[in-house]
Amino acid sequence: MSPRRPDPAVAVRLLEVAARLLAVEGPAAVSARRVATEAGASTMAVYTHFGSMDELLAAVRREGFRRFGLELERPALTGDPVADVMAQGWAYRHFALTERHLYDVMFRARPPGVVEHQDDAESSMATFLSLVRRIERCGEVGPWLVADAVSAAEVVWSAAHGHCTIELSGYHAGVGRDPVASYGRCLLHLAIGFGQDPAAAAKALTRSRTRARRSGQLD
Amino acid sequence: MSPRRPDPAVAVRLLEVAARLLAVEGPAAVSARRVATEAGASTMAVYTHFGSMDELLAAVRREGFRRFGLELERPALTGDPVADVMAQGWAYRHFALTERHLYDVMFRARPPGVVEHQDDAESSMATFLSLVRRIERCGEVGPWLVADAVSAAEVVWSAAHGHCTIELSGYHAGVGRDPVASYGRCLLHLAIGFGQDPAAAAKALTRSRTRARRSGQLD
DNA sequence: CCGATTCGATAACACCGTTCTTTATAACGA
DNA sequence: TCGTTATAAAGAACGGTGTTATCGAATCGG
Numbered sequence: 001m002s003p004r005r006p007d008p009a010v011a012v013r014l015l016e017v018a019a020r021l022l023a024v025e026g027p028a029a030v031s032a033r034r035v036a037t038e039a040g041a042s043t044m045a046v047y048t049h050f051g052s053m054d055e056l057l058a059a060v061r062r063e064g065f066r067r068f069g070l071e072l073e074r075p076a077l078t079g080d081p082v083a084d085v086m087a088q089g090w091a092y093r094h095f096a097l098t099e100r101h102l103y104d105v106m107f108r109a110r111p112p113g114v115v116e117h118q119d120d121a122e123s124s125m126a127t128f129l130s131l132v133r134r135i136e137r138c139g140e141v142g143p144w145l146v147a148d149a150v151s152a153a154e155v156v157w158s159a160a161h162g163h164c165t166i167e168l169s170g171y172h173a174g175v176g177r178d179p180v181a182s183y184g185r186c187l188l189h190l191a192i193g194f195g196q197d198p199a200a201a202a203k204a205l206t207r208s209r210t211r212a213r214r215s216g217q218l219d
Numbered sequence: 220m221s222p223r224r225p226d227p228a229v230a231v232r233l234l235e236v237a238a239r240l241l242a243v244e245g246p247a248a249v250s251a252r253r254v255a256t257e258a259g260a261s262t263m264a265v266y267t268h269f270g271s272m273d274e275l276l277a278a279v280r281r282e283g284f285r286r287f288g289l290e291l292e293r294p295a296l297t298g299d300p301v302a303d304v305m306a307q308g309w310a311y312r313h314f315a316l317t318e319r320h321l322y323d324v325m326f327r328a329r330p331p332g333v334v335e336h337q338d339d340a341e342s343s344m345a346t347f348l349s350l351v352r353r354i355e356r357c358g359e360v361g362p363w364l365v366a367d368a369v370s371a372a373e374v375v376w377s378a379a380h381g382h383c384t385i386e387l388s389g390y391h392a393g394v395g396r397d398p399v400a401s402y403g404r405c406l407l408h409l410a411i412g413f414g415q416d417p418a419a420a421a422k423a424l425t426r427s428r429t430r431a432r433r434s435g436q437l438d
Numbered sequence: 439c440c441g442a443t444t445c446g447a448t449a450a451c452a453c454c455g456t457t458c459t460t461t462a463t464a465a466c467g468a
Numbered sequence: 469t470c471g472t473t474a475t476a477a478a479g480a481a482c483g484g485t486g487t488t489a490t491c492g493a494a495t496c497g498g
Contacts (some may be wrong), residue, residue, distance in 0.1 A: 003464080003465075003466095003473075003474040004463055004464040004465070004473095004474070004475045004477090005464070005476085006475085010476095010477090026330060031454060031455080032454080032456080033455090041477075042477060042478045042479075043455085043456085043478090043479090044457090044478065045476085045478095046455090047456075047457085048475090048476060052455080052456080053454095053455065053456090107384065107385070107388055108388065109323055109388050110388060111245060115389070116389065116393065125394070151401065151404055154385075154401050154404070154405075155378070155401075155404050155408050157381070157385065158378050158385060158401075159374070159377050159405070160381065161381040161384065161385060162376070162377035162378055162379065162380040162381020162382070162384070163377040163381070165326065165328065165380065165381070165384055166377060166380060168328035169326055169327065169329060170334070170335065174334065175340070175344070177373070181370075182370065182374075182377075185370055186373075186374050186377050186378070188412075189412035190408065190412060192411065192412040192413075193407075193408035193409060193410075193411040193412030194408065194411075195417075198414075222443040222444035222445080222495075222496075223443070223445050223446090223493085223495045223496075224444085224445080224495075226446095229445095229446090250484085250485060250486080251485080251486060251487080252484085252485080252486090260447090261447045261448075262446095262447090262486085262487085263445080263446050263447065263448090263488090264445085264446065265487095266446095266486095266487075266488085267445060267446070271486080271487080272485095272486065272487090
């Protein structure tokens with residue numbers, strides 16, 4: 001006839017607990033038993049609602065991309081499109097540093113065989129398109145030479161992601177380098193690399209840094 | 220009086236087995252029991268020789284940096300220092316893709332508290348200095364404006380590492396983008412960002428790609 | 439050659455993800 | 469409204485993990 005329905009609130013609680021444990025205590029704390037216990041359920045709940053721990057973590061990943069997208073849209077669009085891209089860059093770094101464990105699972109390398117679900121691809125692509133749009137403005141009303149905004153966004157993304165993962169790996173702290181200055185140089189050289197005048201690029205960088213500081217996104 | 224001495228050959232075998240398992244089957248296969256069994260020892264050997272699985276993996280990491288340094292030095296130094304930097308960039312990507320699991324543990328983010336050992340810092344810094352030296356040549360005899368080679372190397376490293384980790388995460392394969400073209404654009408925009416003429420940068424990129432293809436370092 | 443001392447193999451402990459078994463509950467047909 | 473039934477959810481169990489305690493065996497100095 002008609003079976004018993006699963007309680008959606010349990011799934012929500014499991015997801016929230018998993019996200020909190022990941023953020024506060026790191027990936028080692030996200031175990032099926034721990035998540036289920038703190039959510040007031042048994043380990044079976046993980047499997048009835050998500051199927052496996054991997055899919056629970058995938059749900060956390062999706063939620064992470066949603067919040068990441070909101071953070072990347074927070075810096076306002078102004079009359080300086082390059083500073084807007086750079087401000088988004090600082091927001092990017094801020095998210096990676098403050099949500100380090102979440103950022104890690106979001107961008108972890110997957111084995112070559114496994115392919116991500118459609119939902120995951122869409123949620124991650126949405127955040128990427130947020131960058132693409134800001135770069136388009138640099139080519140349209142701004143000083144950059146942007147033949148293909150997607151290709152340009154890939155370059156910027158590579159530099160931003162690279163710096164953040166290197167900073168998270170402990171490089172700057174280990175050898176006494178200033179990560180803010182280092183990241184700023186990445187943004188600066190990218191702007192120059194897209195054809196902008198070095199002085200103007202430096203000015204946009206300063207503006208973006210001021211904006212980021214005011215938003216509490218520097219350190 | 221005089222105790223029994225540990226057998227150094229066991230430590231070497233454990234290290235070799237761990238490195239092989241990591242490369243062939245990924246991090247999940249590197250368990251104390253599996254490593255010890257395949258090395259013809261008991262799990263206790265891991266603890267007498269390394270102290271813990273983490274330290275065994277740290278030893279694998281050190282060995283990885285040693286091999287990584289050799290790979291990065293393979294591209295010859297020619298009369299085109301920019302192409303030499305780019306050729307090293309292709310060697311970098313080739314290592315990251317062919318030794319993906321090793322590359323992953325080498326650059327994985329560490330929790331904020333734990334600091335790496337002196338040996339680890341030195342072995343990783345050595346590979347970074349290999350890049351610094353090539354970039355110095357671009358500023359000395361070449362067309363780049365390099366005020367500080369270390370800062371410049373950090374920018375190049377960020378872009379290279381960022382692209383490789385993104386490619387390893389499956390982005391390009393997932394959305395049907397050409398990773399070689401994408402990485403090439405990273406190197407190109409970096410060169411322009413360091414003040415080089417775009418046409419000359421494109422020429423250096425073509426040269427580096429040809430050299431990389433001949434060395435079997437493209438795909 | 440003896441005995442102190444450490445290596446290393448075995449087994450145990452506490453944890454993990456996952457599955458099996460069982461029970462209780464919720465939703466429909468009558 | 470009640471009985472049926474399929475499923476959710478709880479708990480124990482299975483095979484794994486890193487690590488450690490126990491203990492026999494091997495080795496070097498005296």
